[in-house]
Amino acid sequence: MVxxxxxxxxxxxxxxxxxxxxxxxxxxKDRLLSPPIMRAAYSDRMAWILSSMSHLxxxxxxxxxxxxxxxxxxxxxxxxxxxETFNSKETDTQAFLAVNDEFAVLAFRGTEVTKRQDVxxxxxxxxxxxxxxxxxxxxxxxxxxVAKNIExxxxxxxxxxxxxxxxxKVLFATEIAEKKCF
Numbered sequence: 001m002v003x004x005x006x007x008x009x010x011x012x013x014x015x016x017x018x019x020x021x022x023x024x025x026x027x028x029k030d031r032l033l034s035p036p037i038m039r040a041a042y043s044d045r046m047a048w049i050l051s052s053m054s055h056l057x058x059x060x061x062x063x064x065x066x067x068x069x070x071x072x073x074x075x076x077x078x079x080x081x082x083x084e085t086f087n088s089k090e091t092d093t094q095a096f097l098a099v100n101d102e103f104a105v106l107a108f109r110g111t112e113v114t115k116r117q118d119v120x121x122x123x124x125x126x127x128x129x130x131x132x133x134x135x136x137x138x139x140x141x142x143x144x145x146v147a148k149n150i151e152x153x154x155x156x157x158x159x160x161x162x163x164x165x166x167x168x169k170v171l172f173a174t175e176i177a178e179k180k181c182f
Contacts, residue, residue, distance in 0.1 A: 022070045026052070026078030046163070052078070053098070053107040054165045062087040062094055071096070080105070084153040088145035092117035095146060097153050104157055106150065107165040 061071040062085065072082050080098040087094050094109040112118045124138030154162065 019070065019073050022073035023077040025056075025074035049078075050105065050107075050163055050165050053105045053163075054110075057094065057096060057107040057109040057165070058112075061085050061096065083156070084149070086146040086149050086153075088142070089117075091121045091142040091145040093121070093142040093146050095150065097150070099157065099160065103161040103163060104154075105163045105165065106154075 056071060056074055059067060059071045059074070061068045068085065071085075075082050075098050079100045081100070083097040083099055083104070085094070085096045092112075092115055095107060097104060097106050099105075111122050121138045121142050124136075124141060126137045127134040128137045128140055130140065
C-alpha cells in the first residue's frame with residue numbers, strides 16, 4: 001500500500017525528484033557549456049547559455065528558500081555557482097550573478113506584465129541623460145535600486161569575463177569595478 005501511495009504522489013518542486021530534475025536543466029549540453037569566450041565574435045553556444053540564464057531569471061528565487069534551492073540546483077547542473085541574487089521590492093527588479101570556471105553571468109528578469117510595480121516602473125519611459133547617453137528612466141531607476149549590491153558582488157569576482165543579460169556584452173569584472181561601466 002505504501003508503494004502505491006508513493007508512486008501516486010505528485011512530484012513537487014521541493015521533492016528530491018524535483019531537485020534532481022532541476023539539476024538536469026543543462027543535462028546533455030556539455031559541448032554547449034564551453035563557448036569561445038576570449039574572442040569578440042558571435043557564438044551560438046554563448047547565445048544558448050545566455051538565453052538559458054535569461055530563462056532562469058524568471059524563477060521566483062526571491063519568494064522562498066525552496067525556490068532559491070531550485071535555482072541553485074539548475075545552475076549547478078550547468079557547472080555554475082550562484083554568487084548572489086538581487087531583489088528590489090521598490091521597483092520589483094530581480095537579477096542574479098552566477099559564475100563558472102571561465103566566465104560570470106549577470107542575468108536580469110524582464111517585465112512581468114502581471115505585476116503592477118513592473119508595469120509602473122516601465123511606464124517611466126521618459127529618457128534621461130547619463131554620462132554614456134540617454135536611457136529609459138524607468139529602467140535606470142530599476143537598475144539603480146540594485147546597483148550597489150551588484151557592484152559589491154562583482155568586486156568579489158576574480159578578473160573573469162562577465163556577460164550581462166539582457167545586454168550580452170562581454171566585460172571584465174575589473175573593468176566594471178574600475179570604470180563603473182553599467
